[in-house]
Amino acid sequence: MSARPDVGLERLIQGLERELLEAADEEFIAAAHELGMNPEMKGSAAFLGVKDLSPQLLRALRRAYRAHREGEDA
Amino acid sequence: MNSHLKKLKAGELAPRQPPAARALAIKLVTNCDLLRLKVIARLHGRSLPPDLCWADLLQEAFARVLDGSRAIPVGVPAVAFLAGVMRSIKAEHWRRRRRATQQQPVLATEYQVVLPESEEACDPQPDPERWVIAAQELQTIGILFALDPVALQIIAGLGDGLTAEEIRRTLGLSKTDYDSARRRMRRALIRAGLTTAAAA
Numbered sequence: 001m002s003a004r005p006d007v008g009l010e011r012l013i014q015g016l017e018r019e020l021l022e023a024a025d026e027e028f029i030a031a032a033h034e035l036g037m038n039p040e041m042k043g044s045a046a047f048l049g050v051k052d053l054s055p056q057l058l059r060a061l062r063r064a065y066r067a068h069r070e071g072e073d074a
Numbered sequence: 075m076n077s078h079l080k081k082l083k084a085g086e087l088a089p090r091q092p093p094a095a096r097a098l099a100i101k102l103v104t105n106c107d108l109l110r111l112k113v114i115a116r117l118h119g120r121s122l123p124p125d126l127c128w129a130d131l132l133q134e135a136f137a138r139v140l141d142g143s144r145a146i147p148v149g150v151p152a153v154a155f156l157a158g159v160m161r162s163i164k165a166e167h168w169r170r171r172r173r174a175t176q177q178q179p180v181l182a183t184e185y186q187v188v189l190p191e192s193e194e195a196c197d198p199q200p201d202p203e204r205w206v207i208a209a210q211e212l213q214t215i216g217i218l219f220a221l222d223p224v225a226l227q228i229i230a231g232l233g234d235g236l237t238a239e240e241i242r243r244t245l246g247l248s249k250t251d252y253d254s255a256r257r258r259m260r261r262a263l264i265r266a267g268l269t270t271a272a273a274a
Binding site (some may be wrong): 004005006007008009010011012013014015016017019020021023025027028029031032034035039040045046047048049050051052073 | 092094095098105106108109111112113114117118121122128129132153154157158159161200201204205207208209211212215229232234235256257259260261262264266267268269270
């Protein structure tokens with residue numbers, strides 16, 4: 001492994017990303033089922049952070065909206 | 075849209091669909107693509123600056139494709155392209171962070187010597203924070219495969235930038251054994267990427 005952890009990690013991530021891009025759809029569905037998730041179901045936990053807004057995004061949107069409202073009121 | 079916004083009280087948020095859900099609605103991706111991209115985003119999330127999370131990275135990549143700032147070239151699968159966009163957003167954030175930390179001492183004191191222009195072009199010294207995050211994450215990934223010595227060796231090979239074939243040859247593995255180790259690695263990675271433990 002590279003002497004620099006940041007370089008080693010990036011190379012590793014790229015290698016693992018290739019693996020994930022090559023994986024069959026069935027591998028993702030099977031893993032979700034193993035975790036007790038049903039990706040066919042609307043609102044499945046498998047899509048947490050994907051189909052809903054993440055807490056970070058919600059916070060950013062709230063801040064932007066508040067700033068927008070304050071600008072309107074001023 | 076504006077009239078709807080005006081009906082809301084201060085502090086309330088108009089219901090908004092995240093970019094990934096919009097991409098699904100217009101059939102740019104499938105449900106299974108979203109699972110794959112979530113796992114990839116969480117993988118990249120292991121080397122993000124602390125102020126950014128994997129979900130931000132994923133949604134930002136979708137947003138850039140949907141608003142047309144990143145167009146998917148003909149013949150390139152949407153998932154592979156979005157993974158590339160996530161990679162470039164991550165690199166962009168680290169660059170911005172590096173520039174900010176380099177500027178800080180200059181802002182703090184007028185007596186600071188400004189770095190020569192060539193400094194930026196050189197291979198930069200790693201951000202100490204990035205170094206620590208990376209060391210911790212390498213350890214975490216190691217733990218994920220702790221019970222699988224072959225997978226650990228493959229991981230070390232990937233970290234050295236070796237190709238699959240080079241790793242297989244170096245380890246002296248048959249194609250069957252190598253493919254079987256890769257399948258186990260993918261399973262562990264996908265499970266880690268879909269689990270809800272640190273989803274937020």
